[in-house]
Amino acid sequence: MTPRHAVVVAVIGLVGATALLSACRAYLPTTSFLHKRASPVSLSTADARHRFDHAAHAEVLAASGQTCADCHRFDVLIDTGEEALADAISARALHPGGAACHYCHGPSETKMATAPGNCTLCHTNLQPLRPLNHDVSWTRVHASLAEAQPGECDNCHKQSECIYCHQTRDTIQTIVHDRNFLFFHSVEARANPMQCGSCHREDYCIRCHQQGNVEVRQ
Amino acid sequence: MRLGWRFGTALCWGVVGLAALPARGAELWGDLDLLGQVRQGYQDRETEAPVDLYGDLGAANLWHGSEAETYFRLEQDLATGDNTGDFYAGYARVPNLLPGVQATVGRQLLNEGPGGVFVADAGKVNVDVGWPVSFTVYGGAPQYFEPTYSSPIISQDELLWGGNIRTTRWRGGQLTLGYQQWERQSKVLRQLVSGSGVQRMARWWGAPQFYGTVGYDADRQNVDTATGGVDFTVPAPLLLVNLAGTYYQPQDNTDLLPDINWQEDPIFQLYSNSNLVQVRGGVRRPFSRSLSAYADYSYQTYDNAVDETQNGHLAHAGLLWLPEGDGLEQVLIAYYLADSSGGNVNGVSLYYENQVYERIVFRFRTDLAYYDKESNQSDWPVHTLTGIGYELAPGLLGQLLFEANRNVIFDVDLRFGFALSYNFRHTVERPEAVSEPPEPVAEQPS
Numbered sequence: 001m002t003p004r005h006a007v008v009v010a011v012i013g014l015v016g017a018t019a020l021l022s023a024c025r026a027y028l029p030t031t032s033f034l035h036k037r038a039s040p041v042s043l044s045t046a047d048a049r050h051r052f053d054h055a056a057h058a059e060v061l062a063a064s065g066q067t068c069a070d071c072h073r074f075d076v077l078i079d080t081g082e083e084a085l086a087d088a089i090s091a092r093a094l095h096p097g098g099a100a101c102h103y104c105h106g107p108s109e110t111k112m113a114t115a116p117g118n119c120t121l122c123h124t125n126l127q128p129l130r131p132l133n134h135d136v137s138w139t140r141v142h143a144s145l146a147e148a149q150p151g152e153c154d155n156c157h158k159q160s161e162c163i164y165c166h167q168t169r170d171t172i173q174t175i176v177h178d179r180n181f182l183f184f185h186s187v188e189a190r191a192n193p194m195q196c197g198s199c200h201r202e203d204y205c206i207r208c209h210q211q212g213n214v215e216v217r218q
Numbered sequence: 219m220r221l222g223w224r225f226g227t228a229l230c231w232g233v234v235g236l237a238a239l240p241a242r243g244a245e246l247w248g249d250l251d252l253l254g255q256v257r258q259g260y261q262d263r264e265t266e267a268p269v270d271l272y273g274d275l276g277a278a279n280l281w282h283g284s285e286a287e288t289y290f291r292l293e294q295d296l297a298t299g300d301n302t303g304d305f306y307a308g309y310a311r312v313p314n315l316l317p318g319v320q321a322t323v324g325r326q327l328l329n330e331g332p333g334g335v336f337v338a339d340a341g342k343v344n345v346d347v348g349w350p351v352s353f354t355v356y357g358g359a360p361q362y363f364e365p366t367y368s369s370p371i372i373s374q375d376e377l378l379w380g381g382n383i384r385t386t387r388w389r390g391g392q393l394t395l396g397y398q399q400w401e402r403q404s405k406v407l408r409q410l411v412s413g414s415g416v417q418r419m420a421r422w423w424g425a426p427q428f429y430g431t432v433g434y435d436a437d438r439q440n441v442d443t444a445t446g447g448v449d450f451t452v453p454a455p456l457l458l459v460n461l462a463g464t465y466y467q468p469q470d471n472t473d474l475l476p477d478i479n480w481q482e483d484p485i486f487q488l489y490s491n492s493n494l495v496q497v498r499g500g501v502r503r504p505f506s507r508s509l510s511a512y513a514d515y516s517y518q519t520y521d522n523a524v525d526e527t528q529n530g531h532l533a534h535a536g537l538l539w540l541p542e543g544d545g546l547e548q549v550l551i552a553y554y555l556a557d558s559s560g561g562n563v564n565g566v567s568l569y570y571e572n573q574v575y576e577r578i579v580f581r582f583r584t585d586l587a588y589y590d591k592e593s594n595q596s597d598w599p600v601h602t603l604t605g606i607g608y609e610l611a612p613g614l615l616g617q618l619l620f621e622a623n624r625n626v627i628f629d630v631d632l633r634f635g636f637a638l639s640y641n642f643r644h645t646v647e648r649p650e651a652v653s654e655p656p657e658p659v660a661e662q663p664s
Binding site for chain 1: 243253254255260261268270272274276283287289291303305307309313314317318326327329330331332333334335337344346347348354362363364371372382384386387388389392394396414415416427429430431445447449451458459460462464466478481483484485486488489490494496498500501502510512514516518520528530531532534539541542543544545546547549551556557558559560561562563565566567568570572573574575576577578582584585586587589591597599600601603621623625626635
């Protein structure tokens with residue numbers, strides 16, 4: 001068996017082992033030491049409900065002539081004998097929902113200038129807010145969208161998230177390029193020379209190539 | 219004490235100071251990562267032991283709702299004693315300095331239209347007083363961090379300033395007009411007059427979102443860059459699609475080899491003597507909540523320095539499996555291809571991550587490629603990474619990492635590493651803020 005065949009066999013073996021490991025998840029043991037994690041996926045935006053601060057809004061709501069009844073409904077007829085259901089309906093009626101928040105905070109035509117518009121102001125679970133276009137070749141096209149809508153990324157992302165990929169360099173982790181990229185980066189650079197400059201400058205190339213002391217295994 | 223350390227120390231103390239302010243309702247966060255690795259260096263085969271400390275410390279909801287954030291990387295090689303470079307960024311933002319006026323000052327990311335992104339020591343003011351449009355002005359000195367093997371060949375003496383006006387209350391879209399001037403060593407690199415826009419057509423078939431940017435360099439009198447694209451959804455079978463085209467010409471063709479400090483994009487000019495045109499497409503096919511496939515392809519064409527047309531192809535495709543759909547396990551199998559005048563590359567990669575148990579994280583990655591370069595070099599590099607982590611305390615995760623690689627330099631390249639991550643989120647409660655809504659008034663059934 002040649003080394004190349006050995007590698008192919010090893011890769012196929014690893015894929016198989018991974019599939020087996022994932023398929024056996026239901027059979028993984030749970031002991032006093034090994035607790036399984038609860039599902040982290042939630043597509044509910046309920047986390048934003050209790051972020052409203054009445055005290056912080058009192059002044060601006062009073063100035064704009066808003067009353068309690070503009071957001072909350074107190075006139076709901078609850079025609080049920082079940083206490084739990086009545087409580088739920090009552091709470092639902094009292095909770096104004098996201099439309100009332102978005103009326104001033106946007107994104108909307110009625111956005112109030114002094115009302116912050118970033119999603120993270122109220123939402124901690126950003127999963128249900130994730131735009132669909134983030135799932136299609138996003139690392140390759142996000143620059144165009146970010147340039148077309150300056151300031152929009154700030155609604156959900158911290159600057160450090162952008163800087164982490166664009167500006168920091170790391171020889172321990174493989175943040176943007178895989179470890180093997182070093183050996184064939186010239187092929188990709190010639191395929192699309194437009195992409196290197198978005199993070200690197202030419203002196204990065206020059207300095208490393210000028211070293212000239214990379215010993216290649218014969 | 220080096221300047222960088224002083225800057226970093228000042229930033230850290232600044233954030234700590236802000237956090238110490240008696241700001242009720244303030245939110246504090248921190249993400250700290252300590253990474254280390256022992257390996258043989260590719261350059262000289264000497265033992266290297268780099269240690270990196272990454273930090274992201276911040277506080278929000280401070281004075282006038284302001285926020286401050288600092289992000290840094292400190293690096294030291296414990297084996298060689300080298301320090302290839304540290305990185306610091308940090309800024310403070312006051313959202314309502316005056317009603318409708320937001321100010322940001324510090325070393326920050328500037329992304330203001332098709333001119334690209336910069337990290338700059340800068341100030342930025344955004345004015346949105348409730349009109350249909352808002353205004354932004356900014357200015358500062360870009361900073362570059364190429365710590366590994368870098369050099370000061372390209373001057374850091376730069377200035378960037380500009381402004382834009384954009385719609386803020388336009389349903390389903392946004393339009394921005396801007397101007398940006400970029401100078402290096404007092405020479406104007408470009409005067410970019412730009413326009414960009416996004417428009418979603420929710421009632422059209424596929425609910426497409428169109429986007430586009432164009433940047434005209436008034437100094438060199440040519441279109442530097444233009445992009446147009448569309449995102450849409452095919453309902454049956456469900457497909458998410460992106461199609462885009464780009465034109466790129468950051469040079470004026472008057473000098474084949476001008477001063478490197480006069481070039482907007484020296485790496486591009488290293489390869490190209492013309493404009494570059496790119497067409498690309500991407501698609502994602504969600505089969506179910508737990509299984510999806512994706513593919514992406516781009517074609518680039520440009521002329522090199524001897525007026526010879528160069529064509530480049532880049533492609534990626536993969537299958538993402540999230541067993542039970544909850545993300546606690548991820549399996550990603552991918553294929554990638556690059557083909558250009560420099561040669562061709564074909565590669566496959568496999569990534570597996572398991573967080574099924576509360577305190578244990580396991581991940582594995584392998585990447586196998588075959589390349590054949592025009593310089594008659596060909597090889598099949600292999601990279602594997604195995605990591606296992608344990609949550610030592612709430613927010614504190616320790617990981618052991620092991621890499622086994624094979625490439626043109628090493629028959630066997632073994633790397634041993636660790637990662638220690640700590641993160642916290644803390645809110646300083648504001649007692650008066652917890653005012654409950656009025657008690658529900660449930661009417662009696664009639």
